[in-house]
Structure formats: structure tokens, C-alpha cells
Amino acid sequence: MASVTLKNVYKIYSGGVTAVTDFNLEIADKEFIILVGPSGCGKSTTLRMIAGLEEISKGELHIGDTLANDVAPKDRDIAMVFQSYALYPHMSVFDNMAFGLKLRKTPKDEIKRRVEAAAKSLDIAHLLDRKPKALSGGQRQRVALGRAIVRNPKVFLLDEPLSNLDAKLRAQMRTEIAKLHKKLGTTFIYVTHDQTEAMTMGDRIVVMKDGFIQQVDTPQNLYDKPVNEFVAGFMGSPQMNFIDAKLGKAGEGYTLTFGKCTIPVPAGKAAGADLAPYVGKDVVFGIRPEDVHDEADFIEKAGGAHVTCAVEVTELMGAETYLYLKCEGSDVTARVEPTSTAKSGDKCQIAFDLEKIHIFDKETEVTILN
Amino acid sequence: MSNRLFQGIIHQMRDTIDRTIGVIDESSVIIACSDLGKIGEVNEEVTAEALASSDVFQTGDFTFKSFGSRPHPEYAVFVGGADPEARKYVKLLAVSLNSIKQYYDEKYDRGNFIKNVILDNILPGDIYLKSHELHFDSDVSRVCMLIKITDKNDISAYEVLQNLFPDKNKDFIININESDIALVKEIKPNIDMKDIDKLANSIVDTLSGEFYTHCMVGIGTVVASIKDLARSFKEAQVALEVGKVFDTETTIVSYNNLGIARLIYQLPTTLCDMFLKEVFKRGSIDSLDHETLFTIQRFFENNLNVSETSRKLFVHRNTLVYRLEKIKKITGLDLREFEDAIVFKVALMVKKYLSNNPVKF
Numbered sequence A: 001m002a003s004v005t006l007k008n009v010y011k012i013y014s015g016g017v018t019a020v021t022d023f024n025l026e027i028a029d030k031e032f033i034i035l036v037g038p039s040g041c042g043k044s045t046t047l048r049m050i051a052g053l054e055e056i057s058k059g060e061l062h063i064g065d066t067l068a069n070d071v072a073p074k075d076r077d078i079a080m081v082f083q084s085y086a087l088y089p090h091m092s093v094f095d096n097m098a099f100g101l102k103l104r105k106t107p108k109d110e111i112k113r114r115v116e117a118a119a120k121s122l123d124i125a126h127l128l129d130r131k132p133k134a135l136s137g138g139q140r141q142r143v144a145l146g147r148a149i150v151r152n153p154k155v156f157l158l159d160e161p162l163s164n165l166d167a168k169l170r171a172q173m174r175t176e177i178a179k180l181h182k183k184l185g186t187t188f189i190y191v192t193h194d195q196t197e198a199m200t201m202g203d204r205i206v207v208m209k210d211g212f213i214q215q216v217d218t219p220q221n222l223y224d225k226p227v228n229e230f231v232a233g234f235m236g237s238p239q240m241n242f243i244d245a246k247l248g249k250a251g252e253g254y255t256l257t258f259g260k261c262t263i264p265v266p267a268g269k270a271a272g273a274d275l276a277p278y279v280g281k282d283v284v285f286g287i288r289p290e291d292v293h294d295e296a297d298f299i300e301k302a303g304g305a306h307v308t309c310a311v312e313v314t315e316l317m318g319a320e321t322y323l324y325l326k327c328e329g330s331d332v333t334a335r336v337e338p339t340s341t342a343k344s345g346d347k348c349q350i351a352f353d354l355e356k357i358h359i360f361d362k363e364t365e366v367t368i369l370n
Numbered sequence B: 001m002s003n004r005l006f007q008g009i010i011h012q013m014r015d016t017i018d019r020t021i022g023v024i025d026e027s028s029v030i031i032a033c034s035d036l037g038k039i040g041e042v043n044e045e046v047t048a049e050a051l052a053s054s055d056v057f058q059t060g061d062f063t064f065k066s067f068g069s070r071p072h073p074e075y076a077v078f079v080g081g082a083d084p085e086a087r088k089y090v091k092l093l094a095v096s097l098n099s100i101k102q103y104y105d106e107k108y109d110r111g112n113f114i115k116n117v118i119l120d121n122i123l124p125g126d127i128y129l130k131s132h133e134l135h136f137d138s139d140v141s142r143v144c145m146l147i148k149i150t151d152k153n154d155i156s157a158y159e160v161l162q163n164l165f166p167d168k169n170k171d172f173i174i175n176i177n178e179s180d181i182a183l184v185k186e187i188k189p190n191i192d193m194k195d196i197d198k199l200a201n202s203i204v205d206t207l208s209g210e211f212y213t214h215c216m217v218g219i220g221t222v223v224a225s226i227k228d229l230a231r232s233f234k235e236a237q238v239a240l241e242v243g244k245v246f247d248t249e250t251t252i253v254s255y256n257n258l259g260i261a262r263l264i265y266q267l268p269t270t271l272c273d274m275f276l277k278e279v280f281k282r283g284s285i286d287s288l289d290h291e292t293l294f295t296i297q298r299f300f301e302n303n304l305n306v307s308e309t310s311r312k313l314f315v316h317r318n319t320l321v322y323r324l325e326k327i328k329k330i331t332g333l334d335l336r337e338f339e340d341a342i343v344f345k346v347a348l349m350v351k352k353y354l355s356n357n358p359v360k361f
Helices: A044-049 A093-103 A108-121 A137-149 A166-186 A193-199 A217-225 A228-234 A268-271 A295-301 B002-013 B048-053 B084-118 B124-133 B156-164 B193-211 B227-245 B260-263 B269-279 B290-301 B306-312 B316-329 B338-354
Strands: A003-010 A019-029 A030-035 A058-063 A076-082 A155-160 A187-192 A204-209 A213-215 A241-250 A253-258 A259-265 A280-286 A306-316 A321-327 A328-334 A345-351 A358-361 A367-368 B021-025 B030-033 B057-059 B063-069 B075-080 B142-149 B171-175 B181-188 B215-219 B251-252
Touching: A003 A044, A019 A044, A019 A213, A019 B251, A030 A044, A044 A058, A044 A076, A044 A155, A044 A187, A044 A204, A076 A137, A076 B181, A076 B193, A093 A108, A093 A137, A093 B156, A108 A137, A108 A166, A137 A166, A166 A187, A166 A193, A187 A193, A193 A204, A193 A217, A204 A217, A204 A228, A213 A217, A213 A228, A228 A280, A228 A358, A241 A259, A241 A328, A253 A268, A253 A280, A253 B075, A259 A268, A295 A345, A321 A345, A321 B156, B002 B021, B002 B030, B002 B084, B048 B063, B063 B084, B075 B084, B084 B124, B084 B171, B084 B181, B084 B227, B124 B227, B142 B156, B142 B193, B156 B171, B156 B181, B156 B193, B181 B227, B193 B215, B193 B251, B215 B227, B227 B251, B227 B260, B227 B338, B260 B338, B269 B338, B290 B306, B290 B316, B290 B338, B306 B316
Parallel strands: A030 A187, A030 A204, A076 A155, A155 A187, B215 B251
Antiparallel strands: A003 A019, A003 A058, A204 A213, A241 A253, A241 A280, A253 A259, A280 A358, A306 A321, A306 A345, A321 A328, A358 A367, B021 B030, B021 B075, B057 B063, B063 B075, B142 B181, B142 B215, B171 B181
């Protein structure tokens, strides 16, 4: 078991392309941390630098108490699982898991012991004699994990290991991996571009964009208190609604105006932020789809904070309904009760849960109010 | 090699057949035997004529049966005794040893044959003859990949690849040199290039994930005939070379996706020099510092959008405009104009190509 620390780490390729810029992160021992972000944001490069498969251009990497920049990958005591894992087709599950150890000249009885222990922790002990062809997608994925487990590493690095699985299996394997982390009690560093995976699996999430860390926090904090517009938009599905608005002042309080609509900013919420410099300026008003309501009693309670919208599309998801609305020229998505009667082409009233609004600086995209 | 192969079989059969059994070659030397002491002995009683016969024959206390693939059998198997049971055993052994030898020869020769084909060491006319001789399906779709191991460790990448592609009749793993391994893979016709990329990805991921071996993979085009394999292999080589120059951060380079880089790679260096002199006649590209070049790169990545680029670079819009003006002053190229931007982009690639010391012509 080990902690991993990255201090001012950069990755600059020979062509001058900077893939990772000033990356600072402390990963605690036994922590499950997720690196998430869109393609090309530098998350896999960071993982490969930890693994030693990419050289660190600048900065320091510590695994445990050791400065690991110049430690060979095989001596870093890490194990990796990648997206495009390939099993050896002619070998049994046992041999697939044992192959790496055999090549490393590990004694036979030790191999047997480790493979059997790993198979047991992955619930594939009964499949050890089978060939990969006779396994389901999920079982194959477990064998791939097993090949990493048998090495007894201090740190597990997983690079989008579930990307090749279908949605149902992916959901199942998410839980399996989270359980495995608890069972093994090892540090897990997991890379994904899927925000659902990030939200459901990790202790903490690192959101990256263009090689920069945007925010590091727990899933709940990232969702509730994003530091900028990018994080707010990236976490959550359907994503947060962003509406161009102007911040105004009404007496002691503040207001947000978009189109012909003006809504008040709750005094309690505004008290915690420095809104004064933004008065009269363009800002971005953010609200999550679940904080947009069409229920009559909510609209009634909301007072002035309701708007008339045109319903463009409705999507019944079973437990909830998504309404895609045109609201004062902006697109707004609402996640409402399945009992909602709104239909495409209708006009409907919606109200925002003002305690849940976010305001972002239009120019810098930084959060002004959470 | 056959000797070891035969000894292995004889050794396995020793306990089942409770007699002395073995194999003798055409020069009458015992090359495999259940009685290890006899290996290497010469049995002068077995003559060349006897070996040439296709029937069971008897010499001394042993019963013999010839086998082998050439017009004249090269080996004979023998069993101790001269009774009908010995005749039966010797016939059975001859059949199995012959099949094993054929299988071995075929496998061994096929690998060599493919190696000769991709390295252009075989005359085009001989390709079809030899492939026919080896029962080699010459008109199926295949693709060549070249795997370059960029950092060595104590694990044999060749062995790993052989286990990833164990079908010796369809896939061939060939050691080209210390760092390069070729994979010739039979594929379904009309396969999507994405699937070939996935295959390459699984090679890279397996080698790096399991064995910490960093590699690059060059992919040639899919060919439908065996005679075109050499072309596919050369394309894989070119893909790796071009990738090394222009696409330093990617590990998988496909010949099909080289784009403008392939054009530049094939240009004579003298022409490239002329082009650079023409573009930068007002000032050398070398007078642009690293920060300016980085700014330009980001500006291109953001589709010549000043606001977006300045946001990504964390600089004020006016700072970026100032930098672009400075570039215009030095080079005469206004990167906000599409025409100038594309000339600059190509010039940067040409510069990259020349700085990699290509062969001058």
C-alpha cells in the first residue's frame, strides 16, 4: 500500500505540445481517486507518467516515500489495467493470470497461490480451467483485473477499463471494482471520461481540462460546489443549464435578468459571495435540471421566480421525465416527475429552486456564487 | 530440430510400448530412442535401399518402417522384435511421426516464407509457387504491423506477441531485429480500420500494462494478395518513421492516416529548404522563441479564434493580439488570415521534418 504524490508535474512532448501543466495532487494510501475529463485533457498521460510509461518533463512523483521519477516502471510496484486488454486466447484463465508471473520467473507454488487468491477475490475461481472464448464480457474483464491483482501491487492504475463493455455490464462492473477496492485495500487511480463512473466510484475526483486540474474534491462537493463553468457542465447528466443573464441590484438584494424575466438571488445565498463588482455586468446563470420545477405547488411557492417556456421535446425515462424547453431564448432542460403533463408544443410554467442557483463570471468562467 | 521433436514423441510413447523404439536417419544414425544410450549409434545394417522402401522391413532384432516427406523417405522408425505386434507398432508410429514432421516442417517453413515475402527476399514469381507448395492461402486479406519496442526490459515481447496471436496458420510473428517485430495477421475482408486500430491498441496496452514495455505500432494497409505483403510491411515502416517525426506523442500510427505528413515526408529536402526560405524571407523561423511557437500552436488548435486561445493561454486578448502582430512583423505572415495560417502550419511541419535529419536528396 502506498500514497502517491505529484508535485508541479508537467508533460511536454518534443514537438512543444504541453499535455499536462503544473499537476499537483496528493493521493492518500488506500484512496480511490478518479481522473476525469474530456478526451485529450491529459488524464491518461498523467496516469502513464505515474506508471513510468511516459517520462515526466518537469516536477516530482513520489510513490510512498520514494522519489519515483527515475525508477523503472517494473520497480514502481504498480499494476495497470487498460481499456484494450487482450487475453491470451489459447490459454486457460489460470494461465492467463499466471503468464506474467511465469515470465518473471516466479516460483510455481507462489504463482498458484497468488492466482487462486486473486480468482477468489474476483469470484472467478470456478472459471480457472476455462478458455477466454467460453467467458462472458464481464468475466473476461475480471480476468484482466486478475492479471493485475496477482502482482500484489501497492498502487492500481486503471485507464478506462470499462469502455469496451456495454452499458449494462459497465454499471455492474462499476460496483465490482468499487467492491474490489474495499476488499484489496490498495490505492486505486482510475481514469475515465464518463462522469457517471467518476461520480459513483471514487472517494475523490480530479476534473481535468486541457492539461490543467480544474478541481479536486469529493463527488458531492464537485456536484454542489463546482469552481467553474466547465466543472459545473461536465459533472451531471443531463448537464447543468447555462443561461446568459445580467446581475442587477434591487434594494439590498441582487437579481438576475435574462430576456424579460428577472429572478431574485436569495439574500442568504448572496451573503456568502462577493457579488457587488458584478452588478450591471453579464454573467452566466447556472441551474441543474432537477432544480427546475413544473409542479403547480412549487410554482406557487416560488412567487416571482417562475417563467413561461415552450416545451420542445419531452423524454419519459420511467422514474422521471426530461423536458427540453425554450426559455427566454435559452435552452433549458428540466428533470421533473413522470406525472408531468407537459407535451411537445405546449407552453408551460417553470420555477427555479433559487437556493440551488449558481452564477459564473462570463469572461473567466469562474464561479461567483454556488 | 527434428531430432528433438522425435525424441519428445518417443519419450512419451516409451511407457505405452514396452519395447525399444526409436528413429534412424538416412545416414543410419539413431537420432531418437527410448534407450537413451543408443542415441548417436550407427546401425550399419540399415541400408539406403532398405530405407527407400515403403514397406515394413526387418533387420537384426528390429522391425523398421520408413517415413518422410521428400520423394525418398529420410527417416525410419524401429521397434524391438520381429513379431506381428512389432509390425503393427512400427506402422502406427510411422504414421504419427510422419504427420508430426509434416506439421512441423510446414509451420517452420511458413514463418520463413512470410519473412522472405515481407522483406522482399523472394522473387515475385516464386511467391505463388512456394505458397502453393506450403498449402498457403495466398488470396486472403492480411495486414502488416510493425511493433517497435522503444524501451527494453527483461521480458521478451516476441514471446508475449506469440501468445497473443497463437494461431500459427493465420498469424505470423517475425523478429526483424533487436527492437522490431512484424505481425502479419489474417483478417476478414472489408474489415473496418477501427478494428485494426483496436488490435494495435490491445498490443500496446498488453505490452505496457502487463510487462511495462513501451512500444510503437506502425500499421500498413490491408492487402488482398500475398505478393502485396511486402508493400504493407513497407507502409508500416513508413508510418512509424513519419509518426516519429510529426506525431511524437502517439503510439499507433496508421499509414492510412498520415495525411499531409506523408506528403511532406516524401518531398526532396532541397525543395523543403527552398520553401522555408521563401516563406520566411523576411525573417527566420528560428528568431521565434519557444513561447511564441507555443502561442502559435495553441492558436491553430483553437481554429484561429483569438478569444478562445487567449482564454486557454490565460493571457489577455490584447496580449495575444500583440504577439500575433509581432509574428506578422517578423515573418510577414498574419496568422489570423487563413491563407497565411496554412502556409505557416505547413512550414512548421517542413521545419520539423528537416530538423529530424532526413536523407538529403
